Amino acid sequence: ETGVTQTPRHLVMGMTNKKSLKCEQHLGHNAMYWYKQSAKKPLELMFVYNFKEQTENNSVPSRFSPECPNSSHLFLHLHTLQPEDSALYLCASSQELAGGPGSTDTQYFGPGTRLTVL
Amino acid sequence: GESVGLHLPTLSVQEGDNSIINCAYSNSASDYFIWYKQESGKGPQFIIDIRSNMDKRQGQRVTVLLNKTVKHLSLQIAATQPGDSAVYFCAEKSYNTDKLIFGTGTRLQVFP
Numbered sequence: 001e002t003g004v005t006q007t008p009r010h011l012v013m014g015m016t017n018k019k020s021l022k023c024e025q026h027l028g029h030n031a032m033y034w035y036k037q038s039a040k041k042p043l044e045l046m047f048v049y050n051f052k053e054q055t056e057n058n059s060v061p062s063r064f065s066p067e068c069p070n071s072s073h074l075f076l077h078l079h080t081l082q083p084e085d086s087a088l089y090l091c092a093s094s095q096e097l098a099g100g101p102g103s104t105d106t107q108y109f110g111p112g113t114r115l116t117v118l
Numbered sequence: 119g120e121s122v123g124l125h126l127p128t129l130s131v132q133e134g135d136n137s138i139i140n141c142a143y144s145n146s147a148s149d150y151f152i153w154y155k156q157e158s159g160k161g162p163q164f165i166i167d168i169r170s171n172m173d174k175r176q177g178q179r180v181t182v183l184l185n186k187t188v189k190h191l192s193l194q195i196a197a198t199q200p201g202d203s204a205v206y207f208c209a210e211k212s213y214n215t216d217k218l219i220f221g222t223g224t225r226l227q228v229f230p
Contacts, residue, residue: 043207
């Protein structure tokens with residue numbers, strides 16, 4: 001496998017279910033991201049992990065819970081979601097330099113998980 | 119506030135013609151810009167990037183132009199092919215943040 005992979009590619013769940021999305025990057029990067037992509041809206045950044053530490057939580061509801069056990073894997077745990085949470089969830093990774101903000105941030109994306117909440 | 123916008127939601131071009139996709143940004147602190155291509159059912163794919171100390175950068179069949187005076191970014195695709203049909207996003211980042219800000223996207227349709 002190369003690049004950024006995501007599983008599952010499609011997920012249908014009820015509002016009372018608990019599920020998890022998985023992302024794995026094979027690029028040797030040290031930063032990973034979760035984005036939400038809804039129709040006719042810009043990509044919305046949800047979470048950022050840099051060197052395995054969460055550095056950004058973009059006012060995301062607590063029904064979304066990220067987990068980053070190491071720099072190659074990222075999970076998004078879902079529980080009691082709402083129908084408006086239906087969207088394409090994209091994972092990305094990048095190599096962040098230790099110099100902090102201003103480091104080049106070319107993010108490489110996975111194929112996404114198409115989530116439908118019934 | 120920060121915003122990245124695209125002038126046209128849909129662009130239709132004939133195969134073989136050149137395509138130009140435009141993007142405006144409002145944050146004068148932005149110093150890094152990226153163009154992504156997203157095909158149906160796939161995640162965004164990196165195409166080309168440019169830093170604010172440059173005004174032009176060329177790749178394979180693609181050229182990005184940056185006009186900092188009017189805060190405008192464009193992507194030029196030479197000899198557009200059916201495989202270029204996709205949604206194209208611009209994204210920008212400021213020197214004082216690690217966040218990428220994305221535009222809403224322009225759909226490029228290539229017809230024979």
